[in-house]
Structures are given as C-alpha cells and as structure tokens.
Amino acid sequence: MADSGDPEGAGPKDGIVQAKNEGREMTKEEKQRLRKEKKQQKKSKEKKDDKGSQDGGKEKKQSSSDPPSAQPTTHTNTQKAPSAVPAPVPVPAPETAAPADKPAKSKGELKAERRARQEAERASKQGKKGDGGQQAATGKPKAPPSELQPVVKRLPEHVQVDNPEVLRKLAKKLERQQIPLRSDYGYKVSLFSHLHQYSRKAPLTQQLGIPSTVIHPVIVRLGLQYSQGIVAGSNARSVALLHAFKQVIRDYTTPPNEELSRDLVNKLKPYISFLNQCRPLSASMGNAIKYIKKEISNIPSQCKEEEAKRKLLNCIECYINEKIVLAAKAIAKYSIEKISDGDVILVYGCSSLVNHILCEAFEKDRKFRVIVVDSRPRLEGREALRRLVQRGISCTYVLISAVSYILPEVSKVFLGAHALLANGYVMSRVGTSQIALVAKTFNVPVLVCCETYKFCERVQTDSFVSNELDDPDDLIVTRKGKTQLEHWQEVPLLGLLNLVYDVTPPDFVDLVITDLGMIPCTSVPVVLRVKNVDQ
C-alpha cells in the first residue's frame, strides 16, 4: 500500500492546487493523487454522518481518521478488533472537514493540518497497543484498511436470500452461465428466511434440456445425486465431486487461442454454480474446489494438454488419497489409543469417519459396545447401525430424545464433523450440539473426529447465520394411514423447519482428533495458519 507519508501529501497537493489555478495539464501522478484526495473526502463525509448516528459502535473501525495513505503503516493486522479510541477521533473530525475546502487553504493551514494528523496517528497507535488483546479473528473477508466508515461486510449470497438485490444478482449470474435458477419452496420460518429452501420434488433438471449440453452429464448426475440425497455426508460428497471433476478434465479439450490454466477454471465455474443450486456446497467441497483451482492455475503455459491433464488427474488422486483415505487411517490410529476395553461409546448419526474408526478398533480386538443415537427426519443412525452390526459390534439404538437417559451408561462420545470453524466451533449434523451439551453435563468426554481438509476459515457462533434448510416435506410422516401435516401449507401461521447443521461451542468438546494428531478445539486456527503457510 502507499507508503507515502504525509509530508509528501502536502507538497503535491499544493502542486495540484497550483495546477488547477493555473489551468495547467496535471501530470499522471497529480491526477492520481487528486483522485485519492477525493476518495478521502467522501469517506470523511460519510464518517461524519455515521458518527452522528452510531455511538461508539463496535462495528465501526474507529481507527484514526487519518488519510488512507498513512494508515497502513500503523495497522499491521488487518483483521481489526473494535479498538475504540475515542480520544483522537474528535480531533481529526474537524480536520477531515478541512480537505473538503482544500482549494481555499493556504500553505500554512495545510501544514497545521498535517501536524494535527500526525498527532492523531501517534495517539491512536498508543491506544491500539493498549487494546491489543481485543484481536479476535473475525474471519470476515479483509476489510480495506482505509476505514473511515462501517466495514462493508461481503456476506455470501446464500445467506442473503431475503434480499431482492442479491437474488437479482444471482439470477443474472446464473443466466450468464446458462444455469437454471432453482426457486424456493414453501413458507420459511422467519428466523431462517435468509436461507434457501428447496423442494426435492422440483429438481433442477426440470429446467435443463435433455441431453444436457451446457453442463457435463457427469455433473448433472452428481447434482441429482446431491439433491436426492443419494450421495450424502461430507466425505462422500467430496469424493464424488472429485471423481466428477476427473471426468470433466478427461473430456476437456482446450479451445484454440486459450490457455488450459485459465480456460479450465472458467469451465468449472458454471458447474460449481449448478452444484450449488442443487445443494449448497459443503466446507470440504469448498476446500477441494479451492485446491483444484489452484492446481489448475499453476499449470505452466508451455505444458502440453495431455501432460497437463495427466498431472491434474494425478493431483486429484493424491488429494483423495492423502486427505481422505490416509487421513482416515491416521485418525483411526490415534483414536484407537483413546478406546479402551469395556468402553461404552456413543455415536450420533452416520459419520463415515466415526464408523471407520469403530470398525478398525473392533478389528484390533478392542472390547467395546456402541450406542447409536438417531434423529428424525433423516434417520441416518439406522445406516450407521447396519454398518456396525454387520461387522459384529454390539450396538444399542436410541432416538435423541432418550439421550439423557442413556448417558449415565456412556464412557465416551465420538462425534463426526461436517466442518471445523476457525474459532473452534464444530459444525455438524443438527443435534450434535445437544449431545455435546448433555455429555458435558454428565462429565462424559466428547471427542470430535475430523480430517484437516474440512477445516474452514469461516467463523460462526450460532446456527442461525449460515445453515442449510432441507425440504420441509420430509417432516411429514404417515402413521396408521393418517398424515397430519399433509396440508401444512394451507395453515397460515404454520412453518416447517428442517435444519441440517448446527454448531457446537468448543467448551463442550474435549478433544479433536485429526490426521495431524490430537488437538484441543482452540488450536484450529493454528492448524489453518500452518496450512496456509505450507501452501
């Protein structure tokens, strides 16, 4: 960023003023500086307006209202904490008004301004040192450091469904990519009206042509399998996605005058939008896509197409092997140390990793029994039950409503995760946080098993902000020939809510077993940082 300190700022400013007055052609630099000044003025004006309404609002970056060019030198950490520094704020305020009437100023006044600004800077620096502890990793996308206004938080589209602007943008983007827009279904509970809610009976393929030409058939098949739930579970979805991408890469030919590294990434974008429309992407899928895009962009331009394709296919194979298959083996190895003979282990739902661990432990002749907790409407526990019983593990099956009755028997709780967030929260199937809470009350250790490729840089402290709404008709059940909720849409004040995920705070989780070892929940940001450095 511009390291030009203030001293420079004043000089050229004079020059600009001079040039304006003399009607001279401004040089390029002068024009740039002029533009910058104008931006500052706008921001300062806005800041003044906001100050009136917001009083010490935590969200506002109360960084010193110095001109943007000076700020980067003071702020090293762009992930700001609301370090409110009230003292220097009023001082620069009248100053920010000053640049507005720049042309009328004299040289002396400008110098005074500069000095005052520098004072403010210094004061804010000191204030900042005091508030150093307030650096919470917000995880929001980097706000530009030149902040004289509230942070423009760029929220992802999928949590802004009730904003018609965002919907329009999405519709335009999909139209450009020639992908049909899936429309929401049914009445949404008001607390979750910012999320999409689709019906399984209205698949996206209704609006696609047969045979699909815009979207590769393998991707169409994958999208269908996602939306119908045939491929469900974080690992399965990622593996299926990578498999589909392998097919796409195999069938891909570089058009003339295009580079593979850029064109292939552009080809993948509409496919990813399509899959997102079929079912919102999971964190693991997001990481896999990031990895692939990076690999593709890193292909040197002189590489021949065949070789490039081979390399990419190889990369995908390695990724799956390392991050999923071998990671599962490593996690199983660590977990087996934690399972002792005579244990009663509680699992929830159907986590492929947890099932794998239990099967491995059973093969290594550990003596334990399992309690499978299940919940409606998915009833995934039945599938977990089947897999465990097939191996010969003795199991008990309860529904989640009985968890507090069964917990006194339990010695450990093993939970799978959909994603691990950067603030240590565990995002998993809805009901997991309940289990963790009850287990904590009973002082039963809770161990979460999660591969590192599911770690994501998002931060969430509640399950409302970002979640997934499944088809509300899944909640309708027919017992003894009667379907009570059959006409739920006609009851005006009734809404059916079928949440898919929830977040568990790190206080309830005792240990996270990853392929890097066994770490406490709060070490997740460390892992993320190390991963980023590696890559």
Next chain:
Amino acid sequence: MELQAVLMAAGGGSRMTDLTYNTPKPMLPVGNKPLMWYPLNLLERVGFEEVIVITTKEVQKMMTTDPKMKLDVKMKLDVVCIQEDGDMGTADALRHIHQKIKTDILVVSCDLITDVALHEVVDLFRAHNATLAMLMSKAHEFTETVPGQKGKKKTAEQRDFVGVDQSGKRLLFMANEADLEDGLSIRKSIMRKHPRMLIKTGLVDAHLYCLKKAVVDFLADNKSISSIRGELVPYMVRKQFSKSTTNQTIKDDAEEHNEKKNEGSTNHELIISSRDESLIQLAQERSCWNDHRGDMSEAYHGGKLRCYVHIMDQGLCYRVNTLAAYIDANRLAPKLFDEPAVHPSAVISERCQMGSDSIFGALCQVAEKTSIKRSTIGNSTTVKEKVKVTNSIIMHGVTIEEGCNIQGSVICSNAVIGRGADLKYCLVGNGQRIEPGAERTNEVIVGTDQLMEI
C-alpha cells in the same frame, strides 16, 4: 454427449393392417400430423438436436414429401433404412446401427404419443446410474366404438405383469402372460432382497427406454436377442439378481479393456463398469444412504445392473398400435398442442356447423349446410353440401359427395364416398369408392387385393 435418441419407425403396424396396408404406420395421420411427428416433437421440445431414425425406404420417401415433417421438425434426422420384410426386430435394428452409437441411448417408438415430463425417466437413469430406465403408464380404457368390430371386445389380451419395489421405481419383475405357462413364479433371491413387491397388470409400456451403451455393445455380440421389449428388457430385469453381476470384481479400467479384447468368449456377459470404479465405490461407501432398509446389505444390494421404471399416473400416454388406440389418439392428441383447429388454408363455408373439437387440415374444402362434429378432416379433402360427419376420422385426399352421413367411421386416404351414402362405424380402406346410396354399418371395406392370401 449425454444421450443419443433413436426413433424406431420401421414397425409394420401388424395389429391394424386395415389402416396400414397402404400407408406405413409411422406416417398415419393423427390429428392431421403424421404419427411419427409426435415422438419427434417430444424429443425436440426436451432439447435433443439429433435423432437417428430407423425406418424403411418407403417411409423415408414419404417423410421428405410431407410438409409437416419438413417444416416443423428442426432437429437433424439421421435416417437409416432397413429392409421392410419385417424380420428385423428392434434389437436387431440397434445392432445394425451399433457403429453410430457413441454414448447411452434413448430409444423411442414411433407410435408413442405422450406428454410425459421426460426428465422423470432420465433422472432415474442418471441419479441411480441405471442400466435401463423405462416409461410405463396406467392403461386407459378405450371408449370409442371401433369400426368393424363384431361382437364384444376380445377379452384381455396377453397381460403384462410388472413387479416394482416399495418406492415404485425399481423394476423387479417383468413377464408377459404368454410366457408364464404354469403361473407366476418369483425367485427367492428377489424376495429376500425386496420383501415387498407390488405387481401391477394394468400398465401399458410406452416403449421409451434409456439404455446404457454397454447394453448396445452386449447386443452387438449377442445376436440371439431380436426384440427390445420382448427379450432384452425381461433379460435385463432377471439379470439384476443373478449372482455374476453382483459379485463383479473391480478392475482397473485399462486392464479391463485389454482383457475384454483378448478374451472374446467372455463378451456374452453384460458387463457394467466404468472408469474410476474405485472412486465411485469409495463415494458410495462413505455416503450414508441406502435404497432399502431392514437387511444387512449395502445400497442396491451391491448390484451393478439396475433397472428403473417411471409409472405415469396422470397425463397422456398412448401407443397407437391398434385401431381403437388410433381412434382415441385422434380424439385426444390435438389437445396436446395449442394449434388452431382450423388450418388457415382450409376453405370452409360459413353455413357449416363445426363442432369445437373438430380439426380441419390444410387445403380442405367444406361446402355449406354441412355438420362436422368431433371429427378430424384431413388435408386436401373435399366435403360437399349437406354432409353430416360425426365422430369420424377422414384422412387426406378424401372426397365426400353430397348428402352423405358418416358416423363413427374411419375413411382412409383418397377414398371417395358416393352421393347419399350412409356409413356407420365403418372403416373404408385406402382409395376405395363407396357407391352412391350405400348403407353400411360396422363393416371394413377394403379392396380385394388387400385381403389376406390364404
């Protein structure tokens, strides 16, 4: 490419010879459009751009001259001609075009008139990675009186027994009454895997199949199968549960291709495999989904060969292979489209009483004091004064002289109905002349050369 469409238009219409002895079945007019236009329109609406049409030379000639086909069908038609002798079954035809088939295929019969949402069938094919996906519909009773039928309608033709699983999508059992000598027997292995099976008999097979390419390759090697519906489909449905397909080992795709080439003898098996089989397996293992519950087996019971069926309960689905079906189709098919009932080039006098559900073809001339109700008038037909036509189908180029009364009949192309004739529930063959003043009821009037030789 995902799917290639194949239209089977070489059928002879063996169950309605009175209509088809001069006009081949694919070109019979239904609602003034040739019969094969309907499946082609369905494919075009859904998004196909190319269709392979398997037909006879005669039909190909007629196709090129027919105005509707030329103008309305925008897809590229790749016409493959085969001999007309009728010995070639549908599977034989597929074998014939084996070289053109590069991906999975969608086989449609030319006599299918339907408004099904095709994505329902294809979605089953895609989502479950099925080997076969087909369309069936609840059979409708034919309400119209069929000309030339003497006595009661024949009691049930050979019924089809279709067994589906609880969800109603997976095809477990298919047999025709003719093949079941002693009774319906179901293998224990099927019952063990699918303890709840629904057996339906009132279904009509729409002859719309999505087949994997491996099936076409299999057909190419197995010359004994000649009909898709009669032999291939029951064979595949049975093969779902045979031991050899459930215990397929996963081989590397490169190896497998080499082995297939070297061992020619093993090609009699229907081998379903794909590249990266191990990845698909991994994804399926890690997925917490199962298509059934209650037993210890994994999804699909580990079987690779899967057959699915989509059963339509609402909507139109007709197979025009009998006279009754033809008449019903003529009644209902025009409702599928919003086209105007009267063709712009038809010349209809003002004093003609037209019913709202009558259709008039191009260049037809209807004189005054006529009454046309619930009928279809073909292209270039001439209807003179004081004619009363009710509930009938008049094909192209027919001339109806004054004072005729035609009720519930089918008049084929180029026929001439003499003055004052009274026809009730008759079928007048191609080019026939009805003498003036004739009174016929419930007769089939065809020329002597069309009578079967004994």
